[in-house]
Amino acid sequence: MGTLEGKVVIVTGSGSGxxxxxxxxxxxxxxxxxVADINLAGAEETVALILAEGGAAIAQQADVADESSARAMVEAAVREYGRLDGLxxxxxxxxxxxxxxDIVSMDIEVWDASMATNVRGPMLGCKYAIPEMLKVxxxxxVNTSSNAGQMGDLLRVAYGVSKAGVDSLTRYVATMYGKQGVRCNAISPGVVAxxxxxxxxxxxxxxxxEAHHLTPYMGLPEDIAAVVVFLLGADSRFITGQVINVDGGMLAHxxxxxQMRSAMEA
Ligand SMILES: NC(=O)c1ccc[n+]([C@@H]2O[C@H](COP(=O)([O-])OP(=O)(O)OC[C@H]3O[C@@H](n4cnc5c(N)ncnc54)[C@H](O)[C@@H]3O)[C@@H](O)[C@H]2O)c1
Incomplete structure (x- = not known):
């Protein structure tokens, strides 16, 4: 018996990676x-992989940044499977x-597109998923954040700021709906191969x-998936409002x- 037996879960951006x-x-x-993705072909490939392993899944084309599309995504879950437990x-x-x-060269379209998908998207997912979760x-x-939301870098400022927004959204959702049984956490990968x-x-x-990981290897998508499954399931019932770094220790050192390691090994 699996840890999510009988549950219904939406995974956005699940057409790849x-x-x-x-x-x-x-x-x-x-x-x-x-399996929700703006790329329907990718979503259908994922569904085929799941069905081949004996699982249950449907593909849903969804642009998470678009409100009607986010609503339709949640409606599809309830229409097909009758309830919603996880997002x-x-x-x-x-x-x-x-x-x-960088900021001086920033194309505003890039900034707005990053915020629309990366921050508005998770908010809209929550907006339509939470009422369905409350019914059950x-x-x-579980929101996918990034180490980029917790540190400065020389590139990708819109991405980093948007992921800091994801971390904040996580705490707000956890605070607003925790007493009604809805938990919300974020996982923060570093670099995933x-x-x-x-x-x-x-x-x-x-x-x-790889040199900046504390583990002898880089993370794989499966390493992130394992933690998401834990956070979706009952074993994590006392964890909410957290941003959990799943990054091989990238932010821990x-x-x-x-440079210290190189100097000590020389
Ligand atoms: N790979 C890494 O090293 C890494 C590190 C930190 C965080 N992340 C985060 O992990 C998540 C997944 O990234 P990935 O590395 O698997 O990338 P990926 O490109 O393999 O997957 C992203 C998926 O999102 C879909 N998508 C994009 N815009 C969409 C939209 N508006 N609506 C619906 N679907 C949309 C794409 O079609 C694609 O299938 C992202 O949130 C990313 O920021 C990745």
Missing amino acids: IGRATAQRVAHEGASVV HNNAANVFVVPRDT GGGSI TPALVNNVSQAELDMF TPLYQ
């Missing part, structure tokens, strides 16, 4: 999954990230990322860590 791995793991744990707000605007540079006595919401990442960065960059 972390969302796909999470949708697969959620289904493996016994839940029925709504993984995982989609982010990955399309504008290459143009997300509660639920669990998704197919999209591995195919788009150089080996030198991958080596640099001194910024001088890598």
Whole structure:
């Protein structure tokens, strides 16, 4: 018996990467999954993978930044499976990230698009999911944040600020609906070796990322999925309002860590 047996869970941005791995793991744990993505073909591929493993899932084309689309996504879950217990707000605007540079060069369209998908999206997911969760006595919401929301960097300012917004939204949802049985947490990955990442960065960059992990390896989408499943399920019933770093210790060490290690090993 899986840890999410009988539950109904929406995973946004599950047409690839972390969302796909999470949708697969959620289904493996016994839940029925709504695989929601702006990319319908990707969502359908994820559904095919779940069905092949004997799980239950439907694909739903959804733009999480669009209110009517977010509403339709929740309605699809209830129409198909009769209830809603879990929501993984995982989609982010990955399309504008290459143009997300510094503040002086900031294209306002990039800023607004980042905020629309990364902050408004999770808010809209909560707006329509929470009433359905309240009908069944509660639920669990997990937002995908990022280490980028907790530190400064030389690039991707819109992305980083949007993820700080996700962290704040997490605490507000947990505070506003906790007494009614709705928990809300965020997971904050550092660098996850998704197919999209591995195919788009150089080996030198991958080596640099790995050197700043405290683990001997980088994280995989499955490592994130495992924590999301824990936060969706009853074993985490006393955890809410938290931003949990799932990052191989990327944010746990001194910024001088890598240079110190090199110096000590020399
Ligand atoms: N991969 C990493 O290293 C990393 C690190 C920290 C945080 N994250 C976060 O993890 C989450 C998943 O990212 P990923 O690395 O798996 O990327 P990915 O590109 O593999 O997946 C993102 C998915 O979101 C979908 N999407 C984009 N905009 C959407 C919208 N408006 N509505 C619905 N779906 C939309 C895309 O089509 C895609 O399938 C994101 O929130 C990202 O910010 C990733």
